[in-house]
Amino acid sequence: MVVLSSCNSAKESEEKTETKKETTSPAATKKTIVFFGNSLTAGYGLDDPSESFSGLIQKRIDSLGLAYKVVNAGVSGETTAGGNSRIDWLLKQHLDVFVLELGGNDGLRGIPVAETKKNLQAILDKVKAKYPDAQLVLAGMQIPPNMGKTYAGEFKAVYKEIADKNNIKLIPFLLEGVGGEAKLNQADGIHPTAEGHRILAENVWVIIKDLL
Template sequence: MIAVRHFKSFLALLCALAATLFSCGGEPKEKSETKAGSTETASKAPAAKKKVIVFFGNSLTAGYGLDDPSQAFAGLIQKRIDSLGLNYKVINAGVSGETTSGGNSRIDWLLKQPLDVFVLELGGNDGLRGIPVSETKKNLQAILDKVKAKYPDAKRVLAGMQIPPNMGQQYATEFKAVYGELAKTNDVTLIPFLLEGVGGESKLNQSDGIHPTAEGHKILAENVWIRIKDLL
């Protein structure tokens, strides 16, 4: 009988302790854990995901001939963005020698990654090779269409290009007009002439007279920035 009484007393003590823990200590402990958990979550919260700007072009975008590709205008745009604290990441998708046909073939692979701003810089090599203007226009349109279909909310920018009248004045005139026509038709931002202030200036171009020096690219970056800054 004594053992039973002691056992019942022991059970009563346990119940009392349990009641005390749940009614008094339980709730504050839970709040404490929640608060601590919130603090930990906040401290570990990742920074906002950067938006992506893709520069899709040829050797001008790639920075052909420069000691450091980051000296090309796309890299300089990234530095400007960083200095302003804007949450954007620049991807340089320039390939030297690229034509609009090559770009149209390559764009599908590139669009596997999300993008928020798309800057199209192609056509110069078409002009130098005398590719029919109608073909260049068709390819540029196809690229713009694919970007819009994949990422309808992405902002599109078209970098205009001009060529010397080596292929005849009519060809050069028609070639130049393509960019303005496409920009209007597709309602995209137009950089009238990417090489404005650089094209034809020997001191701002490499020995081939075509590709800008590092100083030349600084001017290209300004030509681009003026047109895209309000899009960011």
């Protein structure tokens, strides 16, 4: 009886050990959030790129213990046409959440709204084709009325049209609370300061938090 009991105890001990090994195995690989945009995403003019809104999103994610890593795929001066050319290369790496922040440079250059709309849709189509299960988010932009009220109105409307068409999340206006506020922008009046990026990060977080 004692021998049998000892065998059973040893077996139970082995099973507990195996169970412990399973429960303490390394955590699953982190999912990836890609911010695909221009100088706003890149954090142009900041002393520390981690102070950009995308960097601040990573800090928020880490503080909450969420298993996501942020990829800052921002390129200063990027237009939607440039983004459409670049996206194929980016899609070689897996992604789970894709935040598209492009169009501002199109508006400042007076590129036809129809062209901007076509390029934004093409980028989203490529992402959906490669990663159909990815969550997509579009960051809305607006431009000053000095480009003409009609053009500015059409430009602003494009983002909601595309978001509705694709049934994806929309950040109504990425620069909400920052655009036009001198103290929150650098000397060029276009690129946010570190304080401005903190507001951008909140504008983004309120939309993407439920996707994580």
